[in-house]
Amino acid sequence: MPQKTKSPLSSQNVFTSSLFGFRTAWRSSAALTTCSLGLLVVVSLLPGLQVVLIARLVDSVSTGDSGALTTGMIGVALCVAATEPLAQAVRALGYQIVSRARADLHGDLAHAVAAMPPSMLRRPETVDRVQSVKDAISMQTGYLYLNVLLALQGIIGAIGVCLAVFTFNVLSGLLVLLAALPVYLASSYLNRVQDRMDAPLAALSRRAGYLETLITHQRSATELNSLGTGQRVAAWTAAQYHTVADFESRLLRPLLKAQILAGVVTGALIAAALLVLVTEQATAGAAAGVVAAVAGAGAIRSAGFSLGSLAEASPRVGRHLQLLEDAPEPAPQSEAPAVHKIEAVDLRFSYDEVSPPALDGVSLSARRGEMVALVGPNGAGKTTAVNCLIGALDPSSGGVFINGQNAAQLEEAERLAVFGALSQEFGRFELRVRDAVGLGQPARALSDDDLADALTKAQAADVVAAMKSGLDTQLGDQWEGGVGISGGQWQRMALARIYARNAPVWILDEPTSAIDAEAEYEVFARLHRTRADRITIVVSHRAWTLQAMDRIYVLDNGSIVESGTFDELVAAGGRFTALFRSQMATSTSD
Numbered sequence: 047m048p049q050k051t052k053s054p055l056s057s058q059n060v061f062t063s064s065l066f067g068f069r070t071a072w073r074s075s076a077a078l079t080t081c082s083l084g085l086l087v088v089v090s091l092l093p094g095l096q097v098v099l100i101a102r103l104v105d106s107v108s109t110g111d112s113g114a115l116t117t118g119m120i121g122v123a124l125c126v127a128a129t130e131p132l133a134q135a136v137r138a139l140g141y142q143i144v145s146r147a148r149a150d151l152h153g154d155l156a157h158a159v160a161a162m163p164p165s166m167l168r169r170p171e172t173v174d175r176v177q178s179v180k181d182a183i184s185m186q187t188g189y190l191y192l193n194v195l196l197a198l199q200g201i202i203g204a205i206g207v208c209l210a211v212f213t214f215n216v217l218s219g220l221l222v223l224l225a226a227l228p229v230y231l232a233s234s235y236l237n238r239v240q241d242r243m244d245a246p247l248a249a250l251s252r253r254a255g256y257l258e259t260l261i262t263h264q265r266s267a268t269e270l271n272s273l274g275t276g277q278r279v280a281a282w283t284a285a286q287y288h289t290v291a292d293f294e295s296r297l298l299r300p301l302l303k304a305q306i307l308a309g310v311v312t313g314a315l316i317a318a319a320l321l322v323l324v325t326e327q328a329t330a331g332a333a334a335g336v337v338a339a340v341a342g343a344g345a346i347r348s349a350g351f352s353l354g355s356l357a358e359a360s361p362r363v364g365r366h367l368q369l370l371e372d373a374p375e376p377a378p379q380s381e382a383p384a385v386h387k388i389e390a391v392d393l394r395f396s397y398d399e400v401s402p403p404a405l406d407g408v409s410l411s412a413r414r415g416e417m418v419a420l421v422g423p424n425g426a427g428k429t430t431a432v433n434c435l436i437g438a439l440d441p442s443s444g445g446v447f448i449n450g451q452n453a454a455q456l457e458e459a460e461r462l463a464v465f466g467a468l469s470q471e472f473g474r475f476e477l478r479v480r481d482a483v484g485l486g487q488p489a490r491a492l493s494d495d496d497l498a499d500a501l502t503k504a505q506a507a508d509v510v511a512a513m514k515s516g517l518d519t520q521l522g523d524q525w526e527g528g529v530g531i532s533g534g535q536w537q538r539m540a541l542a543r544i545y546a547r548n549a550p551v552w553i554l555d556e557p558t559s560a561i562d563a564e565a566e567y568e569v570f571a572r573l574h575r576t577r578a579d580r581i582t583i584v585v586s587h588r589a590w591t592l593q594a595m596d597r598i599y600v601l602d603n604g605s606i607v608e609s610g611t612f613d614e615l616v617a618a619g620g621r622f623t624a625l626f627r628s629q630m631a632t633s634t635s636d
């Protein structure tokens with residue numbers, strides 16, 4: 047992944063976030079965006095036009111020109127009548143555009159995350175950043191164009207009013223123009239405050255969101271309510287959201303102060319402009335000045351509010367752009383090479399500086415056709431070793447060699463294509479059966495025959511045969527028409543994905559932990575029967591599954607303490623025997 051030296055965050059401001067809002071709107075619909083801008087210009091010029099017409103109207107009253115009076119009255123009436131409906135039309139178009147733009151932004155985020163390598167996804171800061179960008183799409187970045195429209199309406203309206211006032215009195219026009227400055231300064235100040243608080247706020251919100259997910263998602267909520275502790279998690283959720291609210295209110299205080307101050311200064315400048323007009327101008331100018339002051343204040347307030355929202359969103363725009371930039375380009379699918387040997391040499395890895403190393407010089411190897419096992423007590427380092435093999439973790443020293451080549455030198459996609467890895471926490475993808483299994487194969491869509499073959503090999507064909515819609519059955523009973531399946535059946539679906547993938551190196555971390563004894567026997571028997579064309583590495587806690595392994599590596603405290611075949615290890619009477627003594631005693635007594 048490319049390392050970035052300069053964060054675009056530092057350069058985000060109202061202008062760049064407006065540009066981002068405009069670009070997303072244009073991408074979602076160029077026609078609607080053009081339409082909204084056209085209407086916007088018309089509606090924004092109405093206040094200025096109103097000022098000019100009122101000045102003429104007052105003039106015609108004093109000169110007694112009845113024709114001009116009638117025209118002026120009709121003009122003012124039309125302006126007043128048209129303003130609100132046109133403004134509403136701009137807003138309605140704006141909403142339509144932002145809902146499309148949000149869909150695009152959610153899509154962009156999903157694609158960016160999909161392009162991230164597992165090693166990047168494992169980092170907590172990546173998860174925080176993704177969550178923050180996702181939240182912002184629903185709250186700020188997704189609505190930017192609406193604020194751009196409102197800000198433009200306010201700014202064009204204020205400029206129109208200023209120009210109208212300039213025609214009566216230059217000083218007064220300048221004062222109206224100056225009235226926009228406090229609002230802009232307040233926006234910039236808020237932008238800086240927001241930027242400082244955004245990262246800690248995202249972390250707090252993610253925790254609140256996580257707790258809420260626990261108590262609102264079907265599976266976890268059912269488990270918690272069965273335990274009778276759902277209310278406790280609900281209370282934690284509420285408390286965490288209150289923590290978020292307290293944190294946010296620290297932002298609201300400076301926001302309020304800055305906006306009140308800006309409002310007071312704006313009001314004073316508008317009042318001064320009005321005073322100049324009333325004291326220096328004839329009746330028409332003064333009357334127009336009153337209208338201008340009201341219209342100008344309204345336009346500037348609206349522009350200020352929208353500019354404030356744009357300023358508030360700008361750090362989020364920065365994070366959004368940075369995340370998309372940091373995500374690598376989606377790599378073209380790589381054909382898996384034939385692998386005749388995989389080796390791990392002296393792997394060392396620590397999760398942090400204080401804990402003892404999770405891997406302390408682990409070396410192992412496997413050749414095509416071999417089936418090897420990693421065993422050891424909980425916390426020995428088996429999953430860490432597996433993650434280093436597939437590249438989800440980078441060892442601090444040592445390396446993984448595929449066909450003798452250092453795997454760190456391979457392209458990410460090339461390396462991932464080598465492995466079919468089934469983790470302990472395999473995914474329960476609540477999709478149609480064909481999609482849930484088909485996700486194993488990125489290179490092509492699988493035919494029904496391919497899917498049936500993978501399901502059969504994973505002992506899952508009977509499960510699907512019993513479903514009314516077969517391969518088209520929706521998995522998961524939280525969905526309308528969806529089917530709930532057992533834990534072991536979910537694991538068989540996950541194993542079917544690995545058969546569908548058919549990679550040259552299979553890494554199966556306790557692949558049968560939830561599967562019944564009969565099916566487990568079948569699964570292992572088939573793995574042995576079909577092992578010739580691949581390398582199979584299995585993590586297992588069950589003694590009998592280890593008997594036919596070509597080699598067993600015994601891990602303890604991050605080091606390999608023994609290796610050999612089952613019989614050799616039993617004969618040695620060492621750590622392996624101690625680890626599996628109770629299981630071997632049971633099988634002997636059976």
Ligand SMILES: Nc1ncnc2c1ncn2[C@@H]1O[C@H](COP(=O)(O)OP(=O)(O)OP(=O)(O)O)[C@@H](O)[C@H]1O
Nearest residue numbers: 397398404422423424425426427428429430431470
């Ligand atoms: N994400 C993590 N952050 C910090 N420490 C971790 C993390 N994951 C694992 N560890 C620690 O690293 C060591 C090795 O863990 P690992 O998950 O590799 O063990 P394992 O042999 O797979 O255990 P099990 O049989 O329970 O699956 C343990 O001490 C564990 O507490």
